[in-house]
Amino acid sequence: MAPFLTSFFGNPSSSHFYGTQVKKVLEESRRKVAELLKCDSDEIIFTSGGSESNNYAIKGCALELLKTQGRNHIITTCIEHPAVIEVYKYL
Numbered sequence: 001m002a003p004f005l006t007s008f009f010g011n012p013s014s015s016h017f018y019g020t021q022v023k024k025v026l027e028e029s030r031r032k033v034a035e036l037l038k039c040d041s042d043e044i045i046f047t048s049g050g051s052e053s054n055n056y057a058i059k060g061c062a063l064e065l066l067k068t069q070g071r072n073h074i075i076t077t078c079i080e081h082p083a084v085i086e087v088y089k090y091l
Helices: 002-006 017-037 050-069 082-090
Strands: none
Touching: 050 082
8 A cells, every 4th residue: 555655646547657557456456355255346346435435335225225125214323423324314
């Protein structure tokens, strides 16, 4: 990780040198994680952090349950992290 915090800090979606270098490493990392989890690399999503990850996971599960089973009721508690509570409020 250290080189990407100090020298190779390009956006992997950019076409400049640093962006393309970071994209190569990101895709190789995705492949390795998929191999460890025994899944396809397109099933691996890297996010910017916990809030974005929670958002994807909660919305994904809730919307899938609504679509496949018609279930639209979610129970949570007031001790959840604010980022989690906000996703539930949105839903």
